[in-house]
Amino acid sequence: TGMTLASAYPPAGTGLVKHSELETLSQGVIPQVNDEPVVSVLVPEALSWSSLHGLVVGNTSHERSGTIPGVGLVHAPFSLLPSPFPRQAFSQAIELAPLFNRLIDRVSQDANFLQQALARTRKADSFTARLLDIHLQILDKGVKQEIRLGLHRSDYMLDMATGNLLQVELNTISSSFAALGSLVTSLHRHLINWSGDRSGLEAKNVPENSAADTFAEALALAWKEYGDNRAVVLMVVREEERNMYDQYWLALKLFKSYGIKLIRKTLSQVIAEGKLGSNNELFIGKQVVSVVYYRAGYSPDDYPSESEWDARLLLELSTAVKCPNISYHLAGAKKIQQELAKPGILERFFENKQEIVKVRSCFAGLWSLEDENSDEIIKEAIRNPEGFVLKPQREGGGNNTYGADVSEKLIQLRKTDGGVGLAAYILMQRIFPAVHPAYLVHDGIWSCKETISELGIFSTYLRNGKKEVLNKEAGYLLRTKVADSNEGGVAAGYAVLDSLYLI
Numbered sequence: 199t200g201m202t203l204a205s206a207y208p209p210a211g212t213g214l215v216k217h218s219e220l221e222t223l224s225q226g227v228i229p230q231v232n233d234e235p236v237v238s239v240l241v242p243e244a245l246s247w248s249s250l251h252g253l254v255v256g257n258t259s260h261e262r263s264g265t266i267p268g269v270g271l272v273h274a275p276f277s278l279l280p281s282p283f284p285r286q287a288f289s290q291a292i293e294l295a296p297l298f299n300r301l302i303d304r305v306s307q308d309a310n311f312l313q314q315a316l317a318r319t320r321k322a323d324s325f326t327a328r329l330l331d332i333h334l335q336i337l338d339k340g341v342k343q344e345i346r347l348g349l350h351r352s353d354y355m356l357d358m359a360t361g362n363l364l365q366v367e368l369n370t371i372s373s374s375f376a377a378l379g380s381l382v383t384s385l386h387r388h389l390i391n392w393s394g395d396r397s398g399l400e401a402k403n404v405p406e407n408s409a410a411d412t413f414a415e416a417l418a419l420a421w422k423e424y425g426d427n428r429a430v431v432l433m434v435v436r437e438e439e440r441n442m443y444d445q446y447w448l449a450l451k452l453f454k455s456y457g458i459k460l461i462r463k464t465l466s467q468v469i470a471e472g473k474l475g476s477n478n479e480l481f482i483g484k485q486v487v488s489v490v491y492y493r494a495g496y497s498p499d500d501y502p503s504e505s506e507w508d509a510r511l512l513l514e515l516s517t518a519v520k521c522p523n524i525s526y527h528l529a530g531a532k533k534i535q536q537e538l539a540k541p542g543i544l545e546r547f548f549e550n551k552q553e554i555v556k557v558r559s560c561f562a563g564l565w566s567l568e569d570e571n572s573d574e575i576i577k578e579a580i581r582n583p584e585g586f587v588l589k590p591q592r593e594g595g596g597n598n599t600y601g602a603d604v605s606e607k608l609i610q611l612r613k614t615d616g617g618v619g620l621a622a623y624i625l626m627q628r629i630f631p632a633v634h635p636a637y638l639v640h641d642g643i644w645s646c647k648e649t650i651s652e653l654g655i656f657s658t659y660l661r662n663g664k665k666e667v668l669n670k671e672a673g674y675l676l677r678t679k680v681a682d683s684n685e686g687g688v689a690a691g692y693a694v695l696d697s698l699y700l701i
């Protein structure tokens with residue numbers, strides 16, 4: 199028989215993956231197991247497993263696939279085998295989770311910091327301005343709810359040049375794929391077991407992934423903290439949602455494990471059916487809502503008219519626990535990420551020096567464009583655009599500018615209206631992770647490509663006044679995409695869902 203899969207992965211503990219050791223996979227030389235190309239037996243097994251276990255998404259080529267569950271499903275795009283990742287970097291990312299939870303919580307309580315850091319962005323970005331207005335209105339009316347709930351995902355890339363784990367961004371709203379991500383971990387463990395000892399891989403090197411259960415637990419504990427057994431959880435969703443199964447998994451786990459009902463409403467349904475009770479409790483129809491979990495509302499596309507903004511304000515004014523509330527939402531802005539990287543700022547939010555060192559060590563280069571001393575970095579980015587990413591305050595993928603477009607965009611922004619538009623963006627060091635071969639499976643078809651991976655660590659945070667109920671890491675997501683593609687994003691169709699093979 200030919201080489202087994204195991205010899206395609208370097209022995210555990212060898213540090214960064216040496217590309218040469220995976221050379222065979224990248225050249226499409228398929229390790230032979232029992233004379234059958236290993237892929238041709240693994241792929242059908244993976245496809246059937248995915249379909250039987252709800253590792254699925256809506257199939258855009260089927261017109262009703264985003265509106266009706268059970269219609270037009272296709273397996274979620276996945277990597278056939280887990281991708282090698284250094285054990286040390288993974289544990290560092292896990293260790294950072296509770297620190298970032300606390301950082302977001304403390305930043306969210308510093309209204310002046312949020313408003314000032316975003317003051318110039320407000321002038322250049324009307325969407326962010328609307329969020330800031332809601333923030334001011336809530337402060338003005340007095341915060342009605344002391345319970346805070348965060349379901350975050352902090353995304354990292356392993357910088358090949360330095361071996362450093364660098365944060366790409368921290369998502370505080372609609373962090374996707376807790377469910378589908380944990381299912382891929384189960385898929386990979388299944389495939390390793392199913393292919394027997396001939397695969398030579400060991401399932402124990404694919405770390406446990408409790409993301410879906412831990413997200414459901416946090417929603418349930420927030421529901422409990424609110425203290426009304428008749429209450430339901432409201433998930434704010436889009437009309438059309440390809441990723442609805444990742445969302446339904448959480449609803450099913452909430453009911454099966456905690457007996458809690460979750461209802462799905464769009465922002466326009468919220469304004470049509472929602473109202474505040476005499477103590478500002480949130481009613482949708484006759485049902486009182488204890489937790490509002492946003493899986494929409496993070497993009498201007500979600501606010502096609504004033505009524506969606508009215509809905510957002512209604513939710514924020516209510517005593518329901520928001521995930522995220524407006525200040526958590528703002529704390530997750532890329533502009534805030536960039537402000538927190540400025541010297542001396544973390545010291546405002548952390549006492550413990552070691553924690554500051556740990557958090558700062560994962561910051562990539564981050565620059566504002568509207569400061570007096572921004573000219574130098576703008577010139578550098580125009581000269582060497584490949585080394586930077588230009589990012590607006592937008593979520594949902596597909597919004598960032600890469601490569602030569604960076605210099606074009608900067609030149610254009612600088613000369614328009616005296617450069618006021620620059621404040622809507624941040625500049626970030628482009629991170630180049632190690633390239634590794636992977637088998638990508640889309641729509642039942644596999645290909646072996648040179649890819650790069652982005653590790654997301656989920657985390658859950660729940661605080662009721664002074665009582666910190668939850669603050670922990672909550673599993674992971676690995677997204678793997680073709681190395682030469684700029685944008686990432688599974689929903690955006692560039693990346694596949696993957697899991698880790700610790701080495």
Ligand SMILES: N[C@H](CCC(=O)N[C@@H](CS)C(=O)NCCC(=O)O)C(=O)O
Pocket residue numbers: 369371372373374375439440441444445493494496593594595677686687688689690693
């Ligand atoms: N369809 C919405 C998608 C919500 C969404 O885009 N979330 C952002 C963080 S804000 C995100 O996690 N992006 C990474 C997932 C990817 O790679 O596509 C949902 O699932 O509720």
Ligand SMILES: [Mg+2]
Pocket residue numbers: 367368369593594595
């Ligand atoms: Mg994001």
